[in-house]
Every structure is written in C-alpha cells, then in structure tokens.
Amino acid sequence: MNHYQLTIKADDKQVVLERILQVTRYRGFLISGIEAKVNTGTNIGTIVLFVRSERSITLLVDQINKLIDIKEVHVDKSETA
Amino acid sequence: MxxxxxxxxxxxxxxxxxxxxxxxxxxxxxxxxxxxxxxxxxxxxxxxxxxxxxxxxxxxxxxxxxxxxxxxxxxxxxxxxxxxxxxxxxxxxxxxxxxxxxxxxxxxxxxxxxxxxxxxxxxxxxxxxxxxxxxxxxxxxxxxxxxxxxxxxxxxxxxxxxxxxxxxxAQVPTDSEHFSPLKNKVKLPPADVVAAKALLTAAKQPILYVGGGVGMANAVDELREFARATGLPSVSTLKGLGALDPNCDNYLGMLGMHGTKASNLAVQECDLLVVVGARFDDRVTGKLDEFAPNAKVIHFDIDTAEINKRRNADAAILGDLKINLPDLAAELTIGDWQAKCQQMKADCAWDYNHPGDTIFAPAVLNEISNKMPENTCVTTDVGQHQMWAAQHMAFNDPSNFLTSGGMGTMGFGLPAAIGAQISRPHDCVIAVTGDGSFMMNVQELSTIKRFQVPVKIVLIDNAKLGMVRQWQDLFFDGRLSETDLSDNPDFIMLATAFDIKAKQITKKSEVTAAIEEMLDHNGPYLLQLKIDALDNVWPLVPPNTANDKMMEST
Known part of the structure; x- marks a missing residue:
C-alpha cells in the first residue's frame, strides 16, 4: 500500500471539497486524513489530503487537476509501506 | 409573442x-x-x-x-x-x-x-x-x-x-457582467514529437488505433491525411467509427470485443500503436496485460489523465489533434506489413451467405448501409443490434454514427435520433434498435408524432434481450434468466397508434422491398424485422481474454 500527502489549492467555490473527495474515492484512493482552510482575502482554499492506495498517485493528481475549480495539486510525500 | x-x-x-x-x-x-x-x-x-x-x-x-x-x-x-x-x-x-x-x-x-x-x-x-x-x-x-x-x-x-x-x-440587474472565455487551466507538457517520430519511423508493423476523440476534435480531415501520408494500417473503436475512410484498403474495421478478426489479429501482432483520441477501454483491449503485447505506444489525446491510465505511453502528444497530427506525418516503408494486413482483411471478410429464409440482421444492415442516402445519420441502442450495426454498416463521419459507447445505455437510440433529426433536418436519420432497448424510451414515439420527426426506425426483433441471452448461453450454462421478451407488444399496432407508418417482415425475400419502402417514405417509419432468437454476434472475445483468442461460433 502506498501512502501519499497532497496539497491542493482551489478556488473557494461551491462543493469543491465534495468534488475532490468524490474523485478520490472513485479513483481508488482511501482517505487517511484531511486538513482544509480558506484564505478569506484571496478566496483560495488549501486542502492537505492524506491518501493511500495501490495505485500510482499520478492517476489521482491528473483527475483532481481536471476539476474546474482546482488551481494546483502537489504531491508532498510519497511512501510505500 | x-x-x-x-x-x-x-x-x-x-x-x-x-x-x-x-x-x-x-x-x-x-x-x-x-x-x-x-x-x-x-x-x-x-x-x-x-x-x-x-x-x-x-x-x-x-x-x-x-x-x-x-x-x-x-x-x-x-x-x-x-x-x-x-x-x-x-x-x-x-x-x-x-x-x-x-x-x-x-x-x-x-x-x-x-x-x-x-x-x-x-x-x-x-x-x-x-x-x-x-x-x-x-x-x-x-x-x-x-x-x-x-x-x-x-x-x-x-x-x-x-x-x-x-x-x-428575480429581476436581472441591468449592469450585468460580460463574460470572458475561460483559459485552459491545465498546462500541457511539451509534446514528445521527436520521440514519437523516432518510434514511428523505426516501426516495422505499426497500427493506427483511432477513437472518438477525432470526431470531438473535428479532426477527421487531419486524421485521414495522416493515415494517407503514413499508409498505416488502421483500426477504430466503436465511437471512432466514421473517422477513417471505410473504403481505404488499409482500414481493417473495428477492434475489440466484437471487432473484426483482421483488426484484432493485426493489433496483437503490431510493434507500434499510434493511438489517436482513444483510451484503451476494456471493451477494446480485452485482457489488458495481453493487449498488443509487443507494441510501443504513441498516444495523442486532449486529456492528460488518459495518458498512462491503462497503458503506458512511450511518447505522449497532448493537445489539439488538428495541430498535432500533421506534425507526426511521415512517409514509411511498411509495404510488407500493409500487404499482410490487407491479406488478413481479405481472408476475414464478412460472409453474408446465410442458409434458410429467416432474416439475417447483418445482411439487412449492410444492405441498408449500401442503400441509405449519403450523409445519413444512424443511431443505435445497445445490444446485439448495436454491434451488428457497428460491424456491417459504413460511415463517412463520426457524426453519422451515434451510439452509447462508454455508458452502453439501452434507450439511447430513439431519442438520440430525434435530436439528430432536429439538428439536421435535411439528412436521413435511422434509429437501429432492438426490441428490448426500444421499449426503454418508447414514449418518445409521441415526440415523433407531435413534431412529425421523419426518423426511420429499424427494429431488430428477436423477442429477447439478445446480448444477455447470448452470454447466458455461452458463459452461464444456458440458464436463460429473465431474457425472454416473447410477450412484447404488437409493435406495428403501437407505431400506428402514434400515426407512424409501420411494417413487419419475417422473410429474407421481403427485405429489399421493405428497405426501399422505408427509405422512400417521407415521414417517420418503423420497420420491424423478425429474426431468429438464437442468432449471435460474432466474433466475440470472451471477457478477460486476449483479443486474438476470439470465438467465431459456438
């Protein structure tokens, strides 16, 4: 099982967090943890997502990147247990 | 008002x-x-x-x-x-x-x-x-x-x-905001054109594998020019049908579960797949690990997420096909491979000889295809009739073959045909359907009646959920669970109730005249073909099996 930490920057729009969670589940990643906050000045949200899966993280990064309100996605940590 | x-x-x-x-x-x-x-x-x-x-x-x-x-x-x-x-x-x-x-x-x-x-x-x-x-x-x-x-x-x-x-x-404010077009957020990586060209020119047995993305990119002309310039033997997915010239000697037909034998054998044997707007769908690849096992891959797509999703690409070219395809065109020396593919195509040509007087759906669909006016738009539902239409009809543009590819939705064909006919009032539109699918959105006959939409409906009727019945016979020991539709309504009476002219035929000898009558009719028309309930779609690649291990009969 691979463990990953992602940092996602997104416009603070309706259901953006739900969209990220739906895509994460559907694409075969289990969520171990999540931290989310919004900068009220810029209206940009930062979501740190801890996920695990047998699948390559690029499969999830590419799918999250396709969501309309996402600004950027970074893989901060990648560990194979 | x-x-x-x-x-x-x-x-x-x-x-x-x-x-x-x-x-x-x-x-x-x-x-x-x-x-x-x-x-x-x-x-x-x-x-x-x-x-x-x-x-x-x-x-x-x-x-x-x-x-x-x-x-x-x-x-x-x-x-x-x-x-x-x-x-x-x-x-x-x-x-x-x-x-x-x-x-x-x-x-x-x-x-x-x-x-x-x-x-x-x-x-x-x-x-x-x-x-x-x-x-x-x-x-x-x-x-x-x-x-x-x-x-x-x-x-x-x-x-x-x-x-x-x-x-x-609510009342709209007068100082409404003007809209500025969106910019594509995803920055595409540079195209691997140099690497792709090296792969293409080094290949001895390359195949062009074409999907629905070509039509979506409005890149049919660019694709056909690329196919002509390279001379690549080519295959198409279900949704890609019409993108390649169906009369081209190098075109081998549809690949995958119900693809042509020549297409599937050529893909299994190839050393390079040039994938254009396709996504290695499971209905195309069969057993993924054994799909085109010796091939390197050049993958053209608009969607970054499709690259390396199911098959790794040795070179990826992301972006607009209209711009990117011409960049890869090259003259290749693959005469022996072309000849081999063309021979496979000739050896595996469809056989429309069919014993007895029972109507043979593949032959009927092929005859309709040969007789329908140029630029006819064909829609299908989902099941055996869909695969027969894909196999035995020819299309000169992807916008002339509308079928539910990814979702495989029964009930698609009739309402899709209505939409197609309204968008293209001067073209003939034919909905090829089965008796199971037809009943899924049969209420749309009323839409046809109300707006006098002149859709032609070809109803291939085996009084079964035919594709499920075929799989039950082949893979579930013939246990025919809930696939009998012998209590279907009288389809002629049903169509007539919506003021739609309708005709049922049961014998081969009636086919030609019935097709001509349907195509000559000015308004909506339903042609019901009664076929043998045990007719199957061949070839068939069984699930989770390599594409060269196809079944051709029981």
Whole structure:
C-alpha cells in the first residue's frame, strides 16, 4: 500500500471539497486524513489530503487537476509501506 | 409573442442560450421550472416537448453529436432532475457537450425536504464534467456563459445548472457582467514529437488505433491525411467509427470485443500503436496485460489523465489533434506489413451467405448501409443490434454514427435520433434498435408524432434481450434468466397508434422491398424485422481474454 500527502489549492467555490473527495474515492484512493482552510482575502482554499492506495498517485493528481475549480495539486510525500 | 415584462432570471436564460447560438432545446416542464417555461413562451428558442426527461437528455446528446453544437435540455426539480441523470452520465462517458438546466425549489425552501426537492447539485458530481447551483441572481448570467464554455473546452462533457425558482423569477440587474472565455487551466507538457517520430519511423508493423476523440476534435480531415501520408494500417473503436475512410484498403474495421478478426489479429501482432483520441477501454483491449503485447505506444489525446491510465505511453502528444497530427506525418516503408494486413482483411471478410429464409440482421444492415442516402445519420441502442450495426454498416463521419459507447445505455437510440433529426433536418436519420432497448424510451414515439420527426426506425426483433441471452448461453450454462421478451407488444399496432407508418417482415425475400419502402417514405417509419432468437454476434472475445483468442461460433 502506498501512502501519499497532497496539497491542493482551489478556488473557494461551491462543493469543491465534495468534488475532490468524490474523485478520490472513485479513483481508488482511501482517505487517511484531511486538513482544509480558506484564505478569506484571496478566496483560495488549501486542502492537505492524506491518501493511500495501490495505485500510482499520478492517476489521482491528473483527475483532481481536471476539476474546474482546482488551481494546483502537489504531491508532498510519497511512501510505500 | 412580444412582452413588456422586465427581464427575469428565466428570460435571461433564453437570452444567453441565443447568444450561444442555441435554437433548439429539449425538455419537460414542472412546478419548480415554471418561470423558465413562462419565459420560453416569449422566446424564439424552439422547445421540443419530450415525454420523459431521460428522452430530453438523450435528444440533447443526439443533437450535440450530430451537429457538433452544445445540446440543451431542461427539467424541473426532484424527479425531473433525477430523470436527466442517465443522459448526463451517458454524455460524460462519451464526452458530449450538453448543458442541462434544472429547476429547483426556492432558496428559502432548500434543505427542508420540500415537495419535489432533491439535491441534484450533489447528485451531479459523479455524472457531469461540472455543475453549478445559482443562489444569487447576480451570478446567473456569468454561470450560464461558463456552463457553455466548460461543456466545450478541452475534453467536452455535460454541465448542469440548477436554478431555484426564486432566482428564475428575480429581476436581472441591468449592469450585468460580460463574460470572458475561460483559459485552459491545465498546462500541457511539451509534446514528445521527436520521440514519437523516432518510434514511428523505426516501426516495422505499426497500427493506427483511432477513437472518438477525432470526431470531438473535428479532426477527421487531419486524421485521414495522416493515415494517407503514413499508409498505416488502421483500426477504430466503436465511437471512432466514421473517422477513417471505410473504403481505404488499409482500414481493417473495428477492434475489440466484437471487432473484426483482421483488426484484432493485426493489433496483437503490431510493434507500434499510434493511438489517436482513444483510451484503451476494456471493451477494446480485452485482457489488458495481453493487449498488443509487443507494441510501443504513441498516444495523442486532449486529456492528460488518459495518458498512462491503462497503458503506458512511450511518447505522449497532448493537445489539439488538428495541430498535432500533421506534425507526426511521415512517409514509411511498411509495404510488407500493409500487404499482410490487407491479406488478413481479405481472408476475414464478412460472409453474408446465410442458409434458410429467416432474416439475417447483418445482411439487412449492410444492405441498408449500401442503400441509405449519403450523409445519413444512424443511431443505435445497445445490444446485439448495436454491434451488428457497428460491424456491417459504413460511415463517412463520426457524426453519422451515434451510439452509447462508454455508458452502453439501452434507450439511447430513439431519442438520440430525434435530436439528430432536429439538428439536421435535411439528412436521413435511422434509429437501429432492438426490441428490448426500444421499449426503454418508447414514449418518445409521441415526440415523433407531435413534431412529425421523419426518423426511420429499424427494429431488430428477436423477442429477447439478445446480448444477455447470448452470454447466458455461452458463459452461464444456458440458464436463460429473465431474457425472454416473447410477450412484447404488437409493435406495428403501437407505431400506428402514434400515426407512424409501420411494417413487419419475417422473410429474407421481403427485405429489399421493405428497405426501399422505408427509405422512400417521407415521414417517420418503423420497420420491424423478425429474426431468429438464437442468432449471435460474432466474433466475440470472451471477457478477460486476449483479443486474438476470439470465438467465431459456438
């Protein structure tokens, strides 16, 4: 099982967090943890997502990147247990 | 009818639709969308009343696919909205640009389990490219423009806009914001053109594998020029049919589960796959680990997420096919491979000789294909008839073959044909369907009647859910669970009830005259072909099996 930490920057729009969670589940990643906050000045949200899966993280990064309100996605940590 | 009413959210919707060139919409009214239907009353947009919201969604899909424009459908809240979902899922799976407008209960009632309230915004997450819920009249115009832009940009898809009733009724501010087109957010990596060209020129046995992305990119001419310049033997996915010239010597037909023997054998033997707007779908690859086992891959796509998703690419070329395909064109020395593929094609040609006087559906579809007017648009439902149409009919453009590829939705064919016919009133439109699929959206016969849509319906009737029955016979020990439809209604009487001319034939000797009568008829027409219930679709690659291990008979 691979463990990953992602940092996602997104416009603070309706259901953006739900969209990220739906895509994460559907694409075969289990969520171990999540931290989310919004900068009220810029209206940009930062979501740190801890996920695990047998699948390559690029499969999830590419799918999250396709969501309309996402600004950027970074893989901060990648560990194979 | 002129009106002095102030502009409301409802009337703004139709103004925006007209700004985007929308002339025709498909829908069904209801309580929470009544202000929009009231505004429609004053609008120049033509509304086609379908008899079920799923029919409206599929008509919008058919309209979009046949015309290349965005298809638009309308539905009320609650059940109206949920009835759209299958159509939206279908549009998502096949990357079809559709904008769906749903009415919603007033904002003050939202979240209170109000009458006909459902969280369609939440439900839309898994079946749309994007969705909006408008809770401020000041946002409506911008959101509607964005919906069209998102539906069309990059990899196309469906967008839903949920509009509460009070927003539909609200007066629109006069200083509305002008819309600026979206910029593609995803920065595409540089194309591997040099690497791809090296792979292409080094290949001894390359294959061009073409998918639905070519039609979506409006790149048929560029693809055909690329195929001509390189001389690559070529194969097509179900959704790619029509992109390649069906009369080209190097074209081997459809690949995959019900693909031609020549296509599947050539792909298994090739040393390079040039993949254009295709995504290694499981119905194409069979057992993925054994698909084209010796091939390197050059992958053209608009969607970054398709690269390396199911098969790694040795070179990836992301972006607009119209621009990228010509960059890879090269003259190749592959005469021996071309000759081998052409010989396989000749050796595996379809055989339309069929014993007895029972109607043989593949031969009928091939005869219709040969006789139908140029630029005829064919839609299908899902099942055996769909695969026979894909195998035995020829199409000169992807917009002339509309079938539910990714989602495989029974009930698609009839409403999609209505949408196609409305978008292309001067072209012949034929819906090829089966007796199971036909009944899934049979209420749309009423739409045909109301608008005198001259769709020709070819109903291939084996009184079975034929494809499921075939699999039960082949893979479930002949245990025919719930696939008998021998209590179907009298289809001729049914069509006649909607003032649609109809004819049933049961013998081969009746086929030619019946096809000619159908094609010569000016209005809608239903031709019912009774076929043998045990006819199967061949070849068939069994599930999780390599494509060269296909079954050709029982």
């Amino acid at each position: 002129a009106s002095d009413k102030p502009q409301t959210g409802g009337s703004l919707l139709f103004n925006v639709l007209q700004q985007h060139g929308v002339q025709h919409v498909f829908g069904y009214p209801g309580g929470a969308i009544m202000p929009i239907y009231d505004a429609l009353y004053d609008s120049d947009v033509n509304h086609y009343l379908c008899r079920h919201e799923q029919g409206a969604a599929f008509s919008a899909v058919g309209y979009a696919r046949a015309s290349g424009d965005v298809g638009v459908c309308l539905a009320t809240s609650g059940p109206g909205a949920t009835n759209l979902i299958t159509g939206l899922a279908d549009a998502l799976a096949d990357s079809i640009p559709v904008v769906a407008i749903t009415g919603q209960v007033p904002t003050s009632a939202m979240g209170s389990d109000a009458f006909q309230e459902i969280d369609i915004f939440g439900l839309s997450l898994a079946c749309t490219k994007h969705s909006f819920q408008v809770t401020d009249i000041n946002d409506l115009e911008k959101v509607l423009h964005k919906a069209f832009a998102i539906a069309l940009e990059g990899r196309q898809g469906p967008v839903l806009v949920d509009i509460p009733k009070d927003i539909q009724l």
